Amino acid sequence: MESPVLYPSVNKSKPRGKTGVLLVNLGTPDSPAVPDVRKYLREFLMDGRVIDIPALPRFLLVNGIIAPFRAPKSAKTYREVWTDNGSPLKYYGEVAERELQQRLGTDEYEVKLAMRYQSPSIPDGLAHFQRLGLTEIIVIPFFPQYASATTGSVYEKVMDIVSRWQIIPEIRFVNSFLDHPKFVEGFAQLGRKYMAERAYDHYLFSYHGLPERQIRKGDVTKQVCKLGSCCDSLTAMNQHCYRAQCFETTRLLVKALGIPEGKYTTCFQSRLGNDPWIKPYTEDVIKELPKKGIKSVLAFSPAFVADCLETTIEVGEEYKEVFEEEGGEHWQLVESLNDSPIWIDLLEDLVKSKAYR
Incomplete structure (x- = not known):
């Protein structure tokens, strides 16, 4: 006996509203002034997925120590990357919003940029969609690799807001896109471009770091994560592990670029506090390179799709200084995707792969 066909046909001719596309990056202060930077740090670091400790200790740590003392130093750094267009991270997001809207057209799609922290905000973007009576919403976090503190936080914020709506449209999320051919390419x-200009002794792939405890929390089996060779391949059991996804990103880029084995390193930057973070640490790796006779390095930051403090300043300038102090001679940062046409191509692919249309 044949199984009944529950949905023999799908009626795509029924009335449909637009598809909303919410592009979400991490966030940036409204200005490099100390009060705005302090406000940004407070919102960012009070997220329980970023500093995953109980609420009261987190409140005291962020508002009593980190924000007051870190804001002036961070403000100075933000002034270094600020341009006539404002924050590069926000500017490139605005370009992506505009270019993607042009690609998709205005008849069927509505594209909005949002930041997980500060402005333009996720609540404002979703409120705009709600007023339009959309049929569906596609959320694209600008994080190639999934992490609870980034993509997971976006998910949580979006779901918290729409859970209070009377009518909730269909919502789809992009979980990660590290293996999308256009991201790799x-x-x-x-x-x-840089490899054509000169030969490099070594290639560094530096990713934003996370506390080890957050990686372990993601291993619901409590058996897979060893924070070591378990990341040598991406499997069904570690497919959502941030560290494993970063190593997979490196493998894909190494293959695309034809980099020989032994001439590249995957490492992690931006530690905060005294707890152990995922290793190897970028700064420690850099200090050892000149001792091995490595004099020139091409550095990638494939956890970021838009240039920001962590790319331009940390990898591009601070790590360059460390490398040269240890005897290195040439350090070159590869910029992020920013406003490149292939980045807009990638976003268009992500939307159309998720859209019902």
Whole structure:
């Protein structure tokens, strides 16, 4: 006996509203002034997925120590990256919003940029969608690799807001896109530009770090994560592990660029506090390179799709100084995807792969 066909046909001719596309990046202060930077740090670091400790200790740590003392130093750094267009991270997000809207057209799609912290905000973007009576919403966090503190936080914020709506449209999320061919090719194109100019002794792939405890929390089996060789391949059991996804990103880029084995390193930057973070640490790796006779390095930051403090300043300038102090001679940062056409191509692919239309 044949199984009944529950949905023999799908009626796509029924009335449909637009598809909303919410592009979400981490966030940036409204200005490099100390009060705005302090406000940003407070919102960012009070997120329980970013500093995953109980609420009261987190409140005391952020508002009593980190924000007051870190804000002036961070403000100075933000002034270094600020341009006539404002924050590069926000500016490139605005370009992506505008370019993607042009690609998709206005008849069927509505594209909005939002930041997880500060403005333009996720609540404002979703409120705009709600007023339009959309049929569906597609949320694209600008994080190539999934992490609870980034993509997971976006999910939580969006779901918290829409859970209070009377009518909730269909919502789809992009979980990660590190293995999308256009993401890999986008960074490979940028790398080839510098590789054509000169030969490099070594290639560094530096990713934003996370506390080890957050990686372990993600291993619901409590058996897979060893924070070591378990990341040598991406499997069904570690597919959502941030560290494993970063190593997979490196493998894909190394293959696309034809980099020989032994001439590249995957490492992690931006530690905060005294708890152990995922290793190897970028700064420690850099200090050892000149001792091995490595004099020139091409550095990638494939956890970021838009240039920001962590790319331009940390990898591009601070790590360059460390490398040269240890005897290195040439350090080159590969910029992020920013406003490159292939990045907009990638976003268009992500939307159309998720859209019902």
